[in-house]
Amino acid sequence: MKLGLFFLTILFSLSASASFLEYRDESFRPEDLKNKKWLFNLGVGYIDYPTSLPEFKGAHTTVPEEEKVGVYGADLGVGREFSLIGALSTSIRIGAFYNKGNENNNGKASEDVDVDLANVRTDHLIYGAQASASLNYLFETKYFNIQPFLEFGMGQGKTEIEKEYTFDGVQPDNSDAESYLAEMEEDFDFVKTSVGVNFISRTGIISFIKATKMSASYNEREVAGEVNGSSLDSVQDEFDEATDIYSGTIGMGFFF
Amino acid sequence: MRLFTLTFVTVLLSSCGKQTEEYLYDKKHKDYRLVQQMGADKCINESRIFQEMQKQNDFSKAFKNGSYFQVDIAKDNGAKYSDFILINEVSKDSLAIHYYSEEEDSRTIIYTSQNNNDLISAIANGVCTPNKELRYGHSSNALNNKTVFSFTDSRIKGNQDAYEKIVESYTTRLSQPLVFMEWNRKISTQYKTLNNAASSPKNNTYSVKTITKDQCDSNVVCSRSTWDFKRVNVTVDTNAFSSNSLESRIFNIEDFDSSEE
Numbered sequence A: 001m002k003l004g005l006f007f008l009t010i011l012f013s014l015s016a017s018a019s020f021l022e023y024r025d026e027s028f029r030p031e032d033l034k035n036k037k038w039l040f041n042l043g044v045g046y047i048d049y050p051t052s053l054p055e056f057k058g059a060h061t062t063v064p065e066e067e068k069v070g071v072y073g074a075d076l077g078v079g080r081e082f083s084l085i086g087a088l089s090t091s092i093r094i095g096a097f098y099n100k101g102n103e104n105n106n107g108k109a110s111e112d113v114d115v116d117l118a119n120v121r122t123d124h125l126i127y128g129a130q131a132s133a134s135l136n137y138l139f140e141t142k143y144f145n146i147q148p149f150l151e152f153g154m155g156q157g158k159t160e161i162e163k164e165y166t167f168d169g170v171q172p173d174n175s176d177a178e179s180y181l182a183e184m185e186e187d188f189d190f191v192k193t194s195v196g197v198n199f200i201s202r203t204g205i206i207s208f209i210k211a212t213k214m215s216a217s218y219n220e221r222e223v224a225g226e227v228n229g230s231s232l233d234s235v236q237d238e239f240d241e242a243t244d245i246y247s248g249t250i251g252m253g254f255f256f
Numbered sequence B: 001m002r003l004f005t006l007t008f009v010t011v012l013l014s015s016c017g018k019q020t021e022e023y024l025y026d027k028k029h030k031d032y033r034l035v036q037q038m039g040a041d042k043c044i045n046e047s048r049i050f051q052e053m054q055k056q057n058d059f060s061k062a063f064k065n066g067s068y069f070q071v072d073i074a075k076d077n078g079a080k081y082s083d084f085i086l087i088n089e090v091s092k093d094s095l096a097i098h099y100y101s102e103e104e105d106s107r108t109i110i111y112t113s114q115n116n117n118d119l120i121s122a123i124a125n126g127v128c129t130p131n132k133e134l135r136y137g138h139s140s141n142a143l144n145n146k147t148v149f150s151f152t153d154s155r156i157k158g159n160q161d162a163y164e165k166i167v168e169s170y171t172t173r174l175s176q177p178l179v180f181m182e183w184n185r186k187i188s189t190q191y192k193t194l195n196n197a198a199s200s201p202k203n204n205t206y207s208v209k210t211i212t213k214d215q216c217d218s219n220v221v222c223s224r225s226t227w228d229f230k231r232v233n234v235t236v237d238t239n240a241f242s243s244n245s246l247e248s249r250i251f252n253i254e255d256f257d258s259s260e261e
Helices: A002-014 A016-023 A030-035 B002-014 B032-046 B048-055 B113-128 B178-183 B213-217
Strands: A038-051 A067-083 A088-110 A113-137 A144-167 A178-201 A205-227 A234-236 A242-255 B017-023 B068-074 B080-091 B094-100 B107-112 B148-158 B163-173 B185-192 B202-211 B230-236 B251-253
Touching (some): A038 A113, A067 A113, A088 A144, A088 B032, A113 A178, B048 B113, B068 B213, B107 B113, B113 B148, B163 B178, B178 B185, B178 B251
Parallel strands (some): A088 B017
Antiparallel strands (some): A038 A067, A067 A088, A205 A234, A205 A242, B068 B080, B080 B094
16 A cells, blocks of 8 residues: 555656646746745655664564664655755755554464454654755756755654553463553654755656655653553653664655 | 645555554464364354343243244145244243144143253354364354344264265244244255265255234134143253264254154
């Protein structure tokens, strides 16, 4: 499903010059674009986020001390472009990102015993706000313009992750039953570097693709929960921990 | 196009869930037998139809004295006739059921709540047994039904070259005493001997429907007042499912030839 949607997005991104024309009014004149410097963009992102939940090893699931999860979401930005010299320009932008994911694994007893015995549910929510500046260079072609860019940004983010595992057990006295619940919240600051390319139609419609490396430093991590009846509650507010987070975004935007 | 884009983003954001499923135990696992037993227990204890059957155990709440039923019988030899049933006495834990028949001995069947409990257990044990070879056949969602449950008990003697096979398909209706499954039934018998093809199945079919007293009174068999009823009891084999013997039946009504070829 997600791959299909990504494929669709790429397809539409690459077809920017033609099919996106319909976004503009029929009376739109390409020369007007030179006066349009404000820009808006909306992207679909995939973030490979490292999590640090309390470690757990159960009969039917394992929670490692560190684990990376892939979460999809949206990336929104508004900014303005300033011309520098010739084809060189810079863009300043503010924006926000919101990534949300849910995984649910249902453990059935066996092929011939249709009983739900275990369940692992993981919810991820990663969101934040950022300010960024980019250096762009415009290559003009007959059909559309190509604008590679290098972007630097900084911002703050928050993560909410919840993982719940239950196993009902198969022993008659349920002595092998297990449970694990961890709800973690993290606050982090980050600086990021992105490289990408804008494909800009003659009407100013942008399709873009970019890869980002985000260096996050955590301010606070709070965990609440329990494992087999024992508390997992903890608060950690002094960190000497920086983590690199990688993400990819594709999307579209326009000048106005 | 704008509409498409908005729809696309909405769909994308709502598609961020991932559902997976896995089996936790296979036949080699040391706890596999426990898993099977647990599955059987859960099937017995949580299937809605068995819970509904249990509610019928208080006969005085579930059934009315003076209720009439007609049993339509179609035999493999072409004979078709009707017998009649009257629930003649109802107490909390016992039913006296008159069975009127010109073809067989007329009887008063004494059916107790203990019989009823055993019959529920017999069906549940057979339907929920982990052993696929012995399990009573039923449709996948039948156990969640509240009013009707159909199942099949197959028994075979011999091997694939020469055998005798009996297939009994029962339908239990919760509007009727459970013992009425005796007359909501299709029994099919099939033979195969060495070097011969299997015979065509011989089918005897029974079905029960509710009738009014007026309908009974207008029937010469049902309204006859000179019946000589013999009191008979019901015996239930709660482990009948575990036997493949042709003679093994879930329950028997005393002095009643249930095979009735």
